Amino acid sequence: MGIPLQVDPRGPISRFLVNTFGLDESVAYANTVDSAITFLIVFVAVYLIGRLLLLPVVGRLLDNRGLEAHAQKPLRKLFGVVIVFVAVGVAFAAAGFGNILTALATIGAAATLAIGFAMQDVIANFVAGVFIFTDRPFRIGDWIEWDGNSGIVEDISFRVTRVRTFDNELLTVPNSHLTDGVIKNPVAKNKLRLQVPFGIGYGDDIEKATEIILEEARKRDDILADPEPSVRLTELGDSAVVLKSRIWISQPSRADFVKTRGEYVTSVKQRFDAEGINIPFPNRTLSGSLDIEGLDRVMASADD
The missing domain is CATH 3.30.70.100 (Alpha-Beta Plaits)
Structure with missing residues (x-):
C-alpha cells in the first residue's frame, strides 16, 4: 500500500518563513503575502511584455495598413487598456485568486449592462468614432463643413472631434453628429x-x-x-x-x-x-401705397 503524496499548499514565501524562522503560526499570513507578491510580479511581467513587445508589433501592423497618426493614436490607447485587463486577469489566475476573478467578471458584466443603458449616447459616439477612423471621411488638418458650420479638424478621438472655426473658436463635436448627417470635405481630393x-x-x-x-x-x-x-x-x-x-x-x-x-x-x-467694362449696381424698384391718417382734417383746417 503506497504512501499518499503530501503536497505543500504553501507558496515559496510561506515555506521560506516557516523553514527559516519556524513561524508555523504565520502560514496563513505568509500565504496571503505570497499571493499578493505573485500577483504583482505576474502583473508587471505581463504588462511589460505587452508594452515592450506586443505594442510595437501592433504599431508596425498599423503602419503597414497605411493608417495615419491620428488614427493610430486612439487604437494604441485602446490596445494599452486591453494589455492592462489581460495583465490583471493573468495575475489573478497565477496568484490563485480564481474566485475573485470570477466575481469580478460577474460584477463587470452587470456593470457593463447598466452602464450601457446609461451611456447610450456615449456608446453611439464611440461607434461613430470607429466609423470615422475606418471610413476616413476627413483627417486632421482638413477643412470640413457640416450643418452650417465649418472649420479645420484639430483632433479626432473615439468620442468627439475638435474643430477650430475660422473665427478661432474651438468646437467639440460629438462624432455621431458627423456621421448622421452630410459632411462636406472640400480638400478631400487635393x-x-x-x-x-x-x-x-x-x-x-x-x-x-x-x-x-x-x-x-x-x-x-x-x-x-x-x-x-x-x-x-x-x-x-x-x-x-x-x-x-x-x-x-x-x-x-x-x-x-x-x-x-x-x-x-x-x-x-x-x-x-x-x-471700360461696367459692373452695374443692382436696381431696386419700390412699389406700394402711402396712407396718411388725418389728412382730411388738416385740409379742412387749412380751408378755414
Whole structure:
C-alpha cells in the first residue's frame, strides 16, 4: 500500500518563513503575502511584455495598413487598456485568486449592462468614432463643413472631434453628429473648384469680358492650368449679364481659398475698370401705397 503524496499548499514565501524562522503560526499570513507578491510580479511581467513587445508589433501592423497618426493614436490607447485587463486577469489566475476573478467578471458584466443603458449616447459616439477612423471621411488638418458650420479638424478621438472655426473658436463635436448627417470635405481630393460670378452691363462686350476673366486666371500661379479655367454665361439678371468663372486650385486650405478668390476678383475688377467694362449696381424698384391718417382734417383746417 503506497504512501499518499503530501503536497505543500504553501507558496515559496510561506515555506521560506516557516523553514527559516519556524513561524508555523504565520502560514496563513505568509500565504496571503505570497499571493499578493505573485500577483504583482505576474502583473508587471505581463504588462511589460505587452508594452515592450506586443505594442510595437501592433504599431508596425498599423503602419503597414497605411493608417495615419491620428488614427493610430486612439487604437494604441485602446490596445494599452486591453494589455492592462489581460495583465490583471493573468495575475489573478497565477496568484490563485480564481474566485475573485470570477466575481469580478460577474460584477463587470452587470456593470457593463447598466452602464450601457446609461451611456447610450456615449456608446453611439464611440461607434461613430470607429466609423470615422475606418471610413476616413476627413483627417486632421482638413477643412470640413457640416450643418452650417465649418472649420479645420484639430483632433479626432473615439468620442468627439475638435474643430477650430475660422473665427478661432474651438468646437467639440460629438462624432455621431458627423456621421448622421452630410459632411462636406472640400480638400478631400487635393483640388478645389471655385465658381466666381462677374456681372457686366448689357451694353458691354461679352467676349471681351470673358477674355479678361480668363487672362487674369492664367496669370496666377495658384490657379491650375489643367483643368483649365472656363467662363460661362449663366444668367441674364435684372441689371447685369452674369458670367461665371470656374477655376481650380491645388492643395487647398481655407486660407488659400479666401486669398486666391479675393486677389483674383480684385485683378478682374481692375481690368474691367481699365477696359471700360461696367459692373452695374443692382436696381431696386419700390412699389406700394402711402396712407396718411388725418389728412382730411388738416385740409379742412387749412380751408378755414
